[in-house]
Amino acid sequence: MNLILFDPEEIQHDRLACLRDPRRLRHLKEVHRAQVGDVMTVGIRNGGIGRGELTLLSDDEARFTLDDIGITPPPALPVHLVLALPRPRMLARSLEHVTALGVKEVTLLHTRRVEKSYWQSPELDPAKIHEHLLLGLEQARDTVLPEVHLAKGFRPFVEDRLPALLTGRRGLLAHPGMPEPCPRGLDGPAVLLIGPEGGFIPYEVERLLEAGCTGIHLGPRILRVETAVVALLARLF
Structure with a gap:
C-alpha cells in the first residue's frame, strides 16, 4: 500500500481523516509498522494526493492530520x-x-x-x-x-x-x-x-x-x- 486512500466520508473538518477499515489498519501495523508521528502519503478517493501525519493508532482506529492534499493524481490511460x-x-x-x-x-x-x-x-x-x-x-x-x-x-x-x-x-x-x-x-x-x-x-x-x-x-x-x-x-x- 503505497498510498493511504481515504473515502471522502472518512474526512472530518477538511484536515482530519479517520479510518476503521480492518484491512488498512492491519496493513499500517504489519507492513508499514506505523507509529504515531509518522508522515505518510495519503489521498482522497477521486481527489488529490498529499501528506498525512498519523496522530492515533489503536486496534480499531487510525487518525491522520492531513496537509496540502493538492497534488494531482497520475494521468489516466486514454x-x-x-x-x-x-x-x-x-x-x-x-x-x-x-x-x-x-x-x-x-x-x-x-x-x-x-x-x-x-x-x-x-x-x-x-x-x-x-x-x-x-x-x-x-x-x-x-x-x-x-x-x-x-x-x-x-x-x-x-x-x-x-x-x-x-x-x-x-x-x-x-x-x-x-x-x-x-x-x-x-x-x-x-x-x-x-x-x-x-x-x-x-x-x-x-x-x-x-x-x-x-x-x-x-x-x-x-x-x-x-x-x-x-x-x-x-x-x-
Whole structure:
C-alpha cells in the first residue's frame, strides 16, 4: 500500500481523516509498522494526493492530520478496456493490474469461451470489485476509481454498445494470428478488446472486425490473459 486512500466520508473538518477499515489498519501495523508521528502519503478517493501525519493508532482506529492534499493524481490511460470475463482468480489480479496502470474504463464481456459459471463468481460482487480497484489505486498512488461495466451478451454488446465506444476512438482487437503487430505509443484514445483463455471464436473475430476494429497481435507466443493485458497496455501507451 503505497498510498493511504481515504473515502471522502472518512474526512472530518477538511484536515482530519479517520479510518476503521480492518484491512488498512492491519496493513499500517504489519507492513508499514506505523507509529504515531509518522508522515505518510495519503489521498482522497477521486481527489488529490498529499501528506498525512498519523496522530492515533489503536486496534480499531487510525487518525491522520492531513496537509496540502493538492497534488494531482497520475494521468489516466486514454483507453476503454473490453476484457472477456476471465477466471475468478485471474479477474481479481487483472483488475488490480489494469487499475495500477491507469485504466479508468473497463467492460467485462461474455464470449463463447467464457464459462457461464464465471458470472456467478463472488468476485463479481460490486464490493469485491471495489476492493480490487482500491488495491490497484493504492499500489500506483492514484485516487481516481475506474468504472467497471458488465456485458453478459456478446451480440448486444457488438450491436448496441460498441459503435458508441468506437466513436472518436481507435478499436484494437488483440488476438493471435491477426495481421498487424501491436502498435507502440498511441497518441489518441482507443478501445482495446482482449479475449478469454483460448481466444475469441472465429465468428466473434469476424463481427468485431466488421464493427471497425483492427486486428493486432503480440507475436507467436500465447500468453495468459493477465500477462497479455499488461503487455498490450505497456506497448500501446
